[in-house]
Structures are given as structure tokens and as C-alpha cells.
Amino acid sequence: MTFKRAGMMFAVATVLLLGSANVGAVDGPVVGHFSFGASLPQGDAGDALDDGWAFHGGATWLSQKRPNLGLRLDFGVDWYDIKREVLDQIDTDPGTPNIVEPPDNGYVRSWSGTVDLMWSPERKGAVGWYLVGGVGLYYLQADLSENGVGVYCDPWWYWCYAVEGEYVIESQSEWEWGLNLGAGMTFKAGSRTEIYLEAVYHWIDTQESAQFVPISVGVRW
Numbered sequence: 001m002t003f004k005r006a007g008m009m010f011a012v013a014t015v016l017l018l019g020s021a022n023v024g025a026v027d028g029p030v031v032g033h034f035s036f037g038a039s040l041p042q043g044d045a046g047d048a049l050d051d052g053w054a055f056h057g058g059a060t061w062l063s064q065k066r067p068n069l070g071l072r073l074d075f076g077v078d079w080y081d082i083k084r085e086v087l088d089q090i091d092t093d094p095g096t097p098n099i100v101e102p103p104d105n106g107y108v109r110s111w112s113g114t115v116d117l118m119w120s121p122e123r124k125g126a127v128g129w130y131l132v133g134g135v136g137l138y139y140l141q142a143d144l145s146e147n148g149v150g151v152y153c154d155p156w157w158y159w160c161y162a163v164e165g166e167y168v169i170e171s172q173s174e175w176e177w178g179l180n181l182g183a184g185m186t187f188k189a190g191s192r193t194e195i196y197l198e199a200v201y202h203w204i205d206t207q208e209s210a211q212f213v214p215i216s217v218g219v220r221w
Contacts, residue, residue, distance in 0.1 A: 031060045031070075035198060035218025039078040042201075042211035049108055052080030054214035060118055070118040072132060078212055082106030082142075090144065092169060103144040103169060110212065111139040112202070114180055126188045133181040138204050141173040178204035186220070194220040 034057035041049040056076030063069045086106070093101045114136030120128055145168045153160040182200030189195045196218050204210040 029062055029064060031062060031220050033058060033060065033074075033196070033218055033220045035196070035214075035216035037214055037216030037218075039080070039212055039214040041080060042213060044208040045210045045212060048083060048086045049080040050083055052078060054078045054216055056214065056216060056218070060220075068120055068122060070120075072114075072116040072118045072134070074112070074114045074116060074136075076112050076214070077109060078112070078214060079107065079109045082108060082144075087144075092144070092146070104147045105145045105166065107143050107145075109141045110202075110204070110210070111141070112178075113137050116180065120186075123186075128186040129184065130186065131183050132198075132200065134179070136178055136180060136202075138176050138178050138202075139173065140176060140204070140206070140210065141171065143168050144170040174206075176204050176206055176210075178202055178210075189219075192221055196220055 034055075036055050037053070039052045039054035040046070041051070054076060056074055058072060058074040060070045060072040082105075087104075088100070088102045090102050090106075091100045092103050093099075114134050116132045116134030116136075118130055118132045120130035145166045147166050149162050149164050150167060151160050152163045180200050180202045182198060184196050184198035186194045186196045197216070198218065199213060199215045201213050202211065
């Protein structure tokens with residue numbers, strides 16, 4: 001998936017949502033949300049990872065005195081495949097000099113929990129927009145795996161048999177903090193429901209500053 005492809009998805013979804021929007025609004029001091037979409041790695045991460053996917057959800061507490069302000073908690077996971085050209089440079093068997101034995105597969109996942117301020121102007125029609133930004137904690141995990149045949153021993157029946165599948169040969173993980181900033185559009189979809197389109201830039205304080213942008217379609221209620 002590329003930026004152009006993700007942009008086309010965003011534009012098509014906008015047209016569809018505008019065509020289906022009707023009168024309604026999210027009501028109440030607490031608003032839940034979840035979303036799914038493309039996740040685009042940036043910078044050094046973009047050089048090493050293919051475009052991936054994102055799933056996020058959480059809740060927003062809206063101010064009663066200032067209804068255009070809210071405090072949002074968002075939890076999500078973004079996952080990516082490591083590019084083939086990067087995997088080809090990894091040697092899984094240093095004991096064989098001058099021979100590079102790359103892994104068959106590689107994956108990276110970012111589990112996040114962020115606390116954000118959300119601001120949106122007063123909306124007078126079916127379509128609105130908002131800004132969001134804050135700080136978060138990120139759990140980053142990278143796995144290298146190979147395809148092959150292993151042996152599984154049943155702990156109850158005490159017999160073993162061959163199993164074909166994918167096996168993790170190396171795994172690394174770390175906790176880091178980060179910042180995020182984004183914007184979104186909302187579309188009334190019912191008396192207590194909104195559909196939204198959102199793009200959020202995430203920066204994580206790693207050695208090479210991991211960056212990614214999830215572009216998601218979601219529901220608020």
C-alpha cells in the first residue's frame with residue numbers, strides 16, 4: 001500500500017460518508033470510539049517497513065462548560081511487515097562466514113496508549129472537524145520468523161507429531177514514550193452516532209525516532 005493508494009481510500013470513504021450522512025449527533029459526557037485503517041510508516045521506519053494496518057479505540061470525556069474541548073484516551077495497535085530487501089541483509093546464522101541466511105519473514109507491531117486533548121469548533125451542519133494531540137506510551141515489538149517443520153508434543157496425551165508452520169527465531173521489544181498530532185472529520189450518522197475520518201502523526205522517542213501515520217475510518221457513539 002502506498003501514500004497514493006491510502007489517499008484514494010480516504011477520498012472515496014469521504015464521498016461515501018457525505019452521501020450517507022443524516023441529522024444526528026453524539027450526545028453525552030463520555031463518547032466511545034473505534035477505528036480501522038491504513039498505517040503509513042515515515043522516515044527511517046518507512047525505509048524498513050511496508051505500509052501496514054491500524055486498529056484503535058477508546059473514549060473521550062467532553063467538557064460540560066466547554067463542549068468544544070475533550071480529553072481522549074486512545075489505545076491501538078499498528079502492525080507492519082519488514083521489507084524484503086531489509087530481511088535479505090539479516091544473517092540468522094553468523095557461524096557461516098560469507099554466507100547470508102536471511103529470515104523468511106519479519107514483523108513490527110506498535111502497541112500504544114495515548115492521552116490527548118481534542119478540540120472541535122461548534123458544528124452547525126452534518127459535517128464537522130476536530131484537532132487532536134497529546135502524549136503516549138508505546139510498546140514496540142519486532143519478530144523474525146522462518147517457515148518450516150517442527151515437533152509438537154501434546155501435554156495431555158504424551159505423544160508428539162510434526163507440525164508445519166511459522167516459527168519465531170528472534171524477538172525484540174522495548175517501551176518508549178512519544179507524541180502525536182492529528183485531525184479528523186466527523187459525519188452525523190444517527191441520533192447518537194458519528195462516523196469519522198482521521199489522520200494522526202505519531203513520533204516515538206527511539207534511537208532513530210520511529211514515526212507513522214494511521215489513516216482510519218471509525219465510529220463514535
